Amino acid sequence: MTFPNPLDVREATASRQGSDRAAPSAKSPVVVEARKLSLVYPTADKPVTALSEVDLTIARGDFVSLIGPSGCGKTTLLRVIADLERPTSGQIAIEGMTPEQARLKRLYGYVFQAPALYPWRTVERNVMLPLEIMGIARAERQARAREQLERVGLSGFERKFPWQLSGGMQQRVSIARALALQPDLLLMDEPFGALDEITRDHLNLHLTQLWRATGKTCVFVTHSIAEAVFLSTRIVVMSPRPGRILDVIDCNSLPRERTLDIRESPEFAAIAHRVREGLKEGHSYDD
Amino acid sequence: MSDLTTDPYRTSLRTAADWGLVAIALPTLAALALPVGVRNGAVLGWFGGTMAPLFLIGVVLAVVAGASAPKRVWGAWAELAGVALAWLLPLHLLNEGLDLSAGWGLWLFLAAATLLLWRVMGVLAGVPGWTRSVIVPGLFGLGLLVGWEVLVRGFQVPAILLPPPSRIAAALAANAPVLWDDFRQTVLTSVLRGYVMGCGAGFLVAILADRVPFLARGLLPLGNLASAIPVVGIAPIMVMWFGFDWQSKAAVIVVMTFFPMLINTLAGLGNSERIQLDLMRSYAAGYGSTLVKLRLPNALPFLFNGLKINSTLALIGAIVAEFFGTPVVGMGFRISTEVARMNLDIVWATIAVAALTGSGLYGALALLERVTTAWHPSMRGR
Ligand SMILES: Nc1ncnc2c1ncn2[C@@H]1O[C@H](COP(=O)(O)OP(=O)(O)OP(=O)(O)O)[C@@H](O)[C@H]1O
Numbered sequence: 001m002t003f004p005n006p007l008d009v010r011e012a013t014a015s016r017q018g019s020d021r022a023a024p025s026a027k028s029p030v031v032v033e034a035r036k037l038s039l040v041y042p043t044a045d046k047p048v049t050a051l052s053e054v055d056l057t058i059a060r061g062d063f064v065s066l067i068g069p070s071g072c073g074k075t076t077l078l079r080v081i082a083d084l085e086r087p088t089s090g091q092i093a094i095e096g097m098t099p100e101q102a103r104l105k106r107l108y109g110y111v112f113q114a115p116a117l118y119p120w121r122t123v124e125r126n127v128m129l130p131l132e133i134m135g136i137a138r139a140e141r142q143a144r145a146r147e148q149l150e151r152v153g154l155s156g157f158e159r160k161f162p163w164q165l166s167g168g169m170q171q172r173v174s175i176a177r178a179l180a181l182q183p184d185l186l187l188m189d190e191p192f193g194a195l196d197e198i199t200r201d202h203l204n205l206h207l208t209q210l211w212r213a214t215g216k217t218c219v220f221v222t223h224s225i226a227e228a229v230f231l232s233t234r235i236v237v238m239s240p241r242p243g244r245i246l247d248v249i250d251c252n253s254l255p256r257e258r259t260l261d262i263r264e265s266p267e268f269a270a271i272a273h274r275v276r277e278g279l280k281e282g283h284s285y286d287d
Numbered sequence: 288m289s290d291l292t293t294d295p296y297r298t299s300l301r302t303a304a305d306w307g308l309v310a311i312a313l314p315t316l317a318a319l320a321l322p323v324g325v326r327n328g329a330v331l332g333w334f335g336g337t338m339a340p341l342f343l344i345g346v347v348l349a350v351v352a353g354a355s356a357p358k359r360v361w362g363a364w365a366e367l368a369g370v371a372l373a374w375l376l377p378l379h380l381l382n383e384g385l386d387l388s389a390g391w392g393l394w395l396f397l398a399a400a401t402l403l404l405w406r407v408m409g410v411l412a413g414v415p416g417w418t419r420s421v422i423v424p425g426l427f428g429l430g431l432l433v434g435w436e437v438l439v440r441g442f443q444v445p446a447i448l449l450p451p452p453s454r455i456a457a458a459l460a461a462n463a464p465v466l467w468d469d470f471r472q473t474v475l476t477s478v479l480r481g482y483v484m485g486c487g488a489g490f491l492v493a494i495l496a497d498r499v500p501f502l503a504r505g506l507l508p509l510g511n512l513a514s515a516i517p518v519v520g521i522a523p524i525m526v527m528w529f530g531f532d533w534q535s536k537a538a539v540i541v542v543m544t545f546f547p548m549l550i551n552t553l554a555g556l557g558n559s560e561r562i563q564l565d566l567m568r569s570y571a572a573g574y575g576s577t578l579v580k581l582r583l584p585n586a587l588p589f590l591f592n593g594l595k596i597n598s599t600l601a602l603i604g605a606i607v608a609e610f611f612g613t614p615v616v617g618m619g620f621r622i623s624t625e626v627a628r629m630n631l632d633i634v635w636a637t638i639a640v641a642a643l644t645g646s647g648l649y650g651a652l653a654l655l656e657r658v659t660t661a662w663h664p665s666m667r668g669r
C-alpha cells in the first residue's frame with residue numbers, strides 16, 4: 001500500500017480551493033452547541049437512556065474526539081448532530097440552525113461506523129454519489145472523486161466494486177466519499193476501527209494534516225486513547241447507563257501541528273493518563 | 288479426481304481399483320446372460336446375429352480409454368462417448384425389427400450405462416464455465432429425451448398415450464405454419480401485451496403504495512385473495528367482458544400477474560438497510576433520488592423474481608383463457624379442438640412450443656438478471 005506524501009496533499013488542498021478553507025470571520029465561532037440534551041430510545045421492554053443531559057460546545061476549527069465504553073451513546077450523539085435522530089429533550093444548534101436545517105444545507109459529511117457502500121456502484125461512483133445528488137457537473141464530480149481517492153491511497157481502484165476490496169479499503173472509500181462533499185463539519189464514527197495499526201497511523205497523520213490545512217471542524221468517535229490524544233484539540237470522555245459526559249479534556253499543551261513523535265512526549269502521556277482515569281471512573285460506576 | 292496428484296504411485300486400494308466402475312461392470316456382465324429382444328417369436332441373445340457385439344466392444348473400449356486417461360475430465364468425455372453408444376444400441380435393435388419389451392439383458396445394460404452417465408455428470412459438473420452452466424444441463428435434457436424415446440418405443444407405448452419425442456418433432460415440422468400462427472396470436476399478441484400491462488401496473492401501484500401506506504395495507508390482503516382465484520373462474524368472465532380476441536386474454540394475464548409483481552416490488556422497496564437510507568438522508572436526498580439511486584437497485588433481485596414468476600403465469604393464463612373463447616387461432620384453441628378430434632400429435636407439438644416458449648422467456652429474464660445484478664451476493668463469482 002502506498003500513500004502520497006501528506007505534505008504534498010496539504011499543499012494541493014491549500015491551493016486547490018479557497019472556499020474549502022473556513023472563513024471564521026464570516027461565520028459564528030460556535031459550530032455545535034448542545035444544552036441539556038437527552039435522548040431516550042423507546043424499546044420493547046424498557047426505555048434506554050442513550051444520552052442524559054449532555055452539554056457540549058464545539059468551536060469552529062475544533063477537533064473533538066468522543067471516547068467511552070461501548071454503548072455509552074457516542075454514535076447516538078453524532079446522529080443527533082446529523083439530524084438522523086431527534087433528541088427527546090434539550091436544545092441543539094448547528095451553526096445557529098436546527099440540525100434539520102443544517103442537514104438540508106449539507107453542512108456536514110458523515111462517516112458511518114460501517115462503510116455503507118452501495119455494492120452496485122464502483123468505488124469511484126460511490127464517491128461521486130453525494131455529488132450526483134447535489135447536482136454537480138459530471139467532470140467536476142469525477143475530478144473530486146479521483147482527488148479524494150488519491151488522498152486515502154486508493155488510486156487505481158476506481159473501477160473496482162466495493163465487495164472486491166478489503167474491509168479497511170472499503171472504510172477508506174467511505175472517508176473519501178465524505179471528504180468529496182467538502183463539508184465544513186466532518187462527523188466520523190470510528191472510521192479507522194477496522195484498520196491495522198500502520199495504516200491507521202498513516203491515515204491519522206493524513207487526517208490531522210487535512211484538518212489543519214482546511215480548518216474543518218471534526219467530531220471523531222474512537223475507542224483508542226492514543227488516537228484521541230494524537231488527533232484532538234479536545235477529548236470528551238463519556239460513560240454509559242445513562243450516556244453522559246464525564247470529562248472534557250483540553251489538549252492545548254500539545255502543539256497544533258501534530259507529528260507521530262509527539263506520542264513520545266510527556267504532555268501526550270499526561271493527557272492519555274487523564275483520559276484513562278476518566279474511562280476507569282466510567283467503568284467503576286458499573287460495578 | 289485428485290487421486291493422481293496426491294498418490295502418484297497408486298498405492299491405496301481406492302486408486303488401485305475403481306470401485307465405481309466395478310459396480311457398473313457387474314450388472315453389465317449379468318446382462319450378457321440375458322436376452323436383448325424377440326424377433327419373429329424367437330428370443331435373441333447378445334450374439335444372435337445383430338450388431339450388438341460391436342456396440343458392446345465400443346462401450347468397453349470407451350470405458351477403458353476413460354479409465355486410463357491422464358486427466359479425469361478427458362476420461363469423462365471418453366466415458367460419455369461410451370454412454371452415447373450404449374443408448375444408440377436399442378435404436379439399432381428397433382431398426383432391425385426386434386421387440387425389446389422382454390429384452391431384460393438390454394435394459395439392465397442401459398441401466399448400467401445410466402450409472403456411468405451419472406459418474407460422468409458428477410465430474411463435468413465440477414468443471415467451471417460453459418461446461419457446468421450449459422453442457423451439463425444440456426446433456427441432462429438430452430438424456431431425458433433419449434430415455435423417453437427408447438422406453439416409449441421399446442415398450443411399445445401407444446402413441447395416443449405418449450408419443451416418442453421423434454414423433455412430436457415430426458409433427459412440429461409438419462404443422463409449422465399453423466403452430467407459428469398460434470404462437471403469434473397467443474404469445475406475441477396476448478401474452479406480451481398482458482404481461483407488460485400486468486407487471487407494469489403492479490410495479491407502478493407498488494411505488495404508489497410505498498408512498499401511501501394505507502394502500503399497501505389494503506392491497507396486500509387482496510393479493511392473497513386474488514392469487515386464490517382459479518384461472519378457469521375468471522377466464523370466462525373476462526371473455527364476456529372483453530370479447531374473444533386478445534383483450535380478454537390480456538385481462539386474465541393482468542389479473543394473474545398484477546399482485547405477484549406488486550408484492551415483490553413492495554418487498555424489494557423495503558429491502559434497503561437503515562445505514563444505506565441514513566446515508567441518503569445525510570445528503571438531504573429527496574424521495575425521488577433515494578428511490579432511483581438506492582431503493583430500486585436494491586429491489587432488483589425482487590423485481591426479477593416477480594418478473595420470472597409472472598412469465599410462466601402469463602403463458603398459462605393465456606392458454607387456459609383461450610379454452611373459453613377465441614378467434615380460430617391460438618395455442619389454447621389448438622389444444623382444445625385437436626384433443627376433441629383425437630389429433631394428439633399436434634397437441635403434443637403445441638405443448639412443446641409452449642414449454643420452449645416458457646423456458647425461453649424465463650431464461651432470457653434470468654440472463655438479464657445476471658447482467659444487471661452481477662453485484663448481488665447471490666450472483667457474484669458465478
Ligand atoms: N435504534 C436504537 N433503538 C434502541 N436502542 C438503541 C438504538 N441505538 C442505540 N441504542 C442503545 O443506545 C445506547 C447507546 O448506543 P450507541 O450506539 O450510541 O453506543 P456507542 O457509544 O456508539 O457504542 P459503540 O462504541 O459500541 O459503537 C446503547 O445502549 C444501545 O443499546
Ligand SMILES: [Mg+2]
Pocket residue numbers: 074075076113189
Ligand atoms: Mg457506535
